Amino acid sequence: MNINLTLIGQIIAFAVFVFFCMKFVWPPLINAMQERAKKIADGLDAANRAERDLKLAQEKAGSQLREAKVQAAQIIEQSNKRASKIIDEAKETAIKEGERLLVAAQAEIDQEVNRAKETLRTQVSTLAVAGASKILETSIDLAQHEALLDQLAQEL
Amino acid sequence: MAGDSTAYIEHHLTNLAYGKLPAGYERADGTVMSETSWTLAQNSSEIGDMGFMAVHVDTLGWSVFIGMMLMFFFWRAAKNASTDVPSGFQNFVEILIEFVDNTVKEAFHGRNPLIAPLALTIFTWVFMMNAMDLIPVDVIPAIFGLIFEALGHDPHHAYMKVVSSTDVNITMGMSITVFAMMIFYSIKVKGLGGFVGELTLHPFNVKNPVVQALFIPVNFFLEIVGLIAKPISLALRLFGNMYAGEMIFILIALMFPAGILMASLAGVLQLGWAIFHILVITLQAFIFMMLTIVYLSMAHEDH
Numbered sequence: 001m002n003i004n005l006t007l008i009g010q011i012i013a014f015a016v017f018v019f020f021c022m023k024f025v026w027p028p029l030i031n032a033m034q035e036r037a038k039k040i041a042d043g044l045d046a047a048n049r050a051e052r053d054l055k056l057a058q059e060k061a062g063s064q065l066r067e068a069k070v071q072a073a074q075i076i077e078q079s080n081k082r083a084s085k086i087i088d089e090a091k092e093t094a095i096k097e098g099e100r101l102l103v104a105a106q107a108e109i110d111q112e113v114n115r116a117k118e119t120l121r122t123q124v125s126t127l128a129v130a131g132a133s134k135i136l137e138t139s140i141d142l143a144q145h146e147a148l149l150d151q152l153a154q155e156l
Numbered sequence: 157m158a159g160d161s162t163a164y165i166e167h168h169l170t171n172l173a174y175g176k177l178p179a180g181y182e183r184a185d186g187t188v189m190s191e192t193s194w195t196l197a198q199n200s201s202e203i204g205d206m207g208f209m210a211v212h213v214d215t216l217g218w219s220v221f222i223g224m225m226l227m228f229f230f231w232r233a234a235k236n237a238s239t240d241v242p243s244g245f246q247n248f249v250e251i252l253i254e255f256v257d258n259t260v261k262e263a264f265h266g267r268n269p270l271i272a273p274l275a276l277t278i279f280t281w282v283f284m285m286n287a288m289d290l291i292p293v294d295v296i297p298a299i300f301g302l303i304f305e306a307l308g309h310d311p312h313h314a315y316m317k318v319v320s321s322t323d324v325n326i327t328m329g330m331s332i333t334v335f336a337m338m339i340f341y342s343i344k345v346k347g348l349g350g351f352v353g354e355l356t357l358h359p360f361n362v363k364n365p366v367v368q369a370l371f372i373p374v375n376f377f378l379e380i381v382g383l384i385a386k387p388i389s390l391a392l393r394l395f396g397n398m399y400a401g402e403m404i405f406i407l408i409a410l411m412f413p414a415g416i417l418m419a420s421l422a423g424v425l426q427l428g429w430a431i432f433h434i435l436v437i438t439l440q441a442f443i444f445m446m447l448t449i450v451y452l453s454m455a456h457e458d459h
Contacts, residue, residue: 002203006212010329017223022273025230029253032237
């Protein structure tokens with residue numbers, strides 16, 4: 001139990017150690033720890049936010065998918081309608097065209113027939129005259145006969 | 157046997173002291189000091205005769221050595237401190253820091269960047285000084301005895317107290333520093349008037365100035381006793397606990413030479429006491445830290 005210089009030595013050593021600890025040990029460590037705590041908190045926060053964002057995005061994607069499905073169904077329906085309409089229209093056009101062609105063909109046929117008749121008529125009259133002249137071998141009053149033959153051809 | 161035991165205990169309780177002896181002083185080995193000079197004490201009465209001009213080389217040396225080791229480790233941890241995932245040693249230091257930081261935050265309600273590092277230093281340093289008690293009592297003194305003899309000194313004078321906190325100088329040194337901080341912060345926070353007022357106007361406080369003037373000496377006496385009691389109790393609590401613990405280790409160690417049965421019993425007792433002592437050394441270090449924080453917190457409180 002001697003009190004001596006050891007006391008002073010210990011006081012100096014204590015003061016030096018406390019000073020050293022205060023200057024070089026405590027601040028860097030506590031700062032690093034606080035910074036890390038902040039970093040972890042931020043990280044957790046970010047993770048939470050990301051999770052929330054993911055959920056939102058998933059919901060959004062789902063709703064968009066549903067919307068797209070509805071739209072697709074609508075489009076298909078519309079296009080079906082349109083297709084059937086186009087088909088109907090095409091049918092109608094085809095029928096009309098057919099009818100028109102038919103009428104045109106008929107007209108042409110009529111025309112041909114008339115032309116053939118005409119041709120036939122002239123040729124028949126000539127033939128008849130030739131035939132008759134051959135048969136009769138006489139000179140016939142052409143004019144009289146022609147009138148007769150025309151009348152005949154007219155009746156043909 | 158009895159004389160041996162006494163010598164053994166005395167040897168263990170004597171510091172290795174380096175101090176000044178006056179000229180003409182008769183040493184324990186019969187030589188006489190030719191002139192006043194510094195020398196190693198040969199026994200405890202010489203240390204007493206050295207008076208204040210002596211240094212306990214062993215306890216102060218161990219204390220400074222332990223403190224330097226601690227500061228070195230802390231400094232290395234601080235140098236490597238980063239916000240990355242801490243590993244091993246770094247983690248351990250951070251656990252300590254966090255523990256001290258939480259304790260300070262709970263007990264100290266002011267803002268002072270000194271308190272937490274102070275508490276960390278006290279806790280770890282006192283703990284490590286106390287923990288030297290767990291090294292078997294004779295190991296370091298025996299090794300030191302061999303070295304001392306090899307250096308050409310008398311091995312009988314190879315005193316070596318390894319547990320610094322069993323030296324009242326060491327505990328007093330720390331508590332006096334804490335006391336100085338208490339006074340400093342008291343005056344800094346409350347002003348000199350406030351501090352003096354705290355010492356003289358409590359606990360007896362009356363409106364009448366004449367009666368109050370009568371009470372001032374009484375108050376001052378009570379308060380000054382309370383104030384002085386703080387560092388003394390702080391130092392003596394640690395010293396007493398560690399001294400008693402060390403004493404029990406020494407007493408158990410006395411049983412070793414007394415036959416194989418006693419020696420094995422002593423071994424068991426040493427182990428048991430050491431395990432119990434782990435609690436004591438931790439608790440004493442914690443109490444020293446805690447009381448320091450509380451005292452300084454009180455110094456910062458302005459009424």
